[in-house]
Amino acid sequence: MPAQVQARLNPLAVTALVTSLLCLAPLGLIFGAVALLQISRNGQRGKGLAIAGISVSGAVLLLVGLAAPLIDFKVWTLPARSDSGEAAGPGWTTVHSLTAGDCFDPGSGLPERDTLALGGASVRLVPCDESHRGEVYGTFALSGEGEFPGRDGIAAIARPRCVRLFLDYSMDPMAFGRLQTYYFHPDERGWDAGRRTVVCWVARLDMTELDSSVQRDASDLDPAQLAFLSAVKPLSIGAALRPVKSPQQDLPGATAWADQMAEAQTETIRMLKDTELPGAEQPTEQLVAELEKGLPFWRQASEASDADTFLGHLQSVDQHSGNKYVRRIRGLLDLPMPTTKPGQALQSTAVPADV
Structure with a gap:
């Protein structure tokens, strides 16, 4: 019998999981959703990885949404200083x-x-x-x-x-x-x-x-x-x-x-x-x-x-x-x-x- 050819692993499925674990939740959701579409259309492997990436990203975004009203978020921009050391901007x-x-x-x-x-x-x-x-x-x-x-x-x-x-x-x-x-x-x-x-x-x-x-x-x-x-x-x-x-x-x-x-x-x-x-x-x-x-x-x-x-x-x-x-x-x-x-x-x- 001829050797069975293994389906190709979808690269975006891997990317979805990695970005979710790096706390890049929005990217994890996007990559996961695109990966599922490509897997379904092209018969590729990686469905479990894509679902895992979507799940982790969703959980992170949910936690942020619950915590946001309780946290005083500040936009931390380094203050600009002039050559003399004085603040040149906030x-x-x-x-x-x-x-x-x-x-x-x-x-x-x-x-x-x-x-x-x-x-x-x-x-x-x-x-x-x-x-x-x-x-x-x-x-x-x-x-x-x-x-x-x-x-x-x-x-x-x-x-x-x-x-x-x-x-x-x-x-x-x-x-x-x-x-x-x-x-x-x-x-x-x-x-x-x-x-x-x-x-x-x-x-x-x-x-x-x-x-x-x-x-x-x-x-x-x-x-x-x-x-x-x-x-x-x-x-x-x-x-x-x-x-x-x-x-x-x-x-x-x-x-x-x-x-x-x-x-x-x-x-x-x-x-x-x-x-x-x-x-x-x-x-x-x-x-x-x-x-x-x-x-x-x-x-x-x-x-x-x-x-x-x-x-x-x-x-x-x-x-x-x-x-x-x-x-x-x-x-x-x-x-x-x-x-x-x-x-x-x-x-x-x-x-x-x-x-």
Whole structure:
């Protein structure tokens, strides 16, 4: 008897199964359907492979359809950057890829104080001259190879360092309304994996969008503006580091802060006395006089024995803040008029994220 010739295997049947296993479900369905037609018409082998390809592809598409309403899908396009490293176009990226000068929108919206980790730690990078919610102004690495220091341990290092970095990056935060500094820091899982990076960033406290960079360094200021802002910088740093807990909750923390504010105010008084501000001499002298009147109340607050006494001394400090002279000096030096009191211009909080 002559040898029986085996029917030819349909190549699209094999392709259907392979593409379905590679999670290319739409292609698997197409190749499988075409393969079945060719097999039926030409008497080829591979019907089982084609059916398997269609079945796997169908199951994958069904699962995607069920999961789609539950998943936040983002189109991850790498953000374009110019030769200088600035964002030249929008695109999704991760927190750990952000660098100083990057403007972005948090993937989960702006966090609240004491929030949990930022969902997914994803951000949409945008050019700073477009509307955005946040701006990175510095990064640094935490030292230490031991156990995770906990949120409070990280905050003790990161909060003051981020505030100081911001007041180097933007020497005049009062020009941008009420701002809040945030910082992403590694959570325990990230710490155990060896990650130590802290990413410092800033946003408006009322969550409205920024339409330009908040960066303003010495190159943007004339000598008199730079001298004045440098003189009040110690007070700006101290005010931004006001304790999160009230004096009723943490009197020792409040009195320690008052002692730091006394030192900061002493330094500002000294620098203002040594600074020449042409055209603004008189309000500068008046500001110094007010700050000198308020200084003893900071000292008294640092020694307060109870919360009510502490708050009473702070009210006396506020009566000698010299805010009206600050506004007058700013006007004479052609600095933007602030929309908030100096002590309310900047606040700080933390955002745990696996960075």
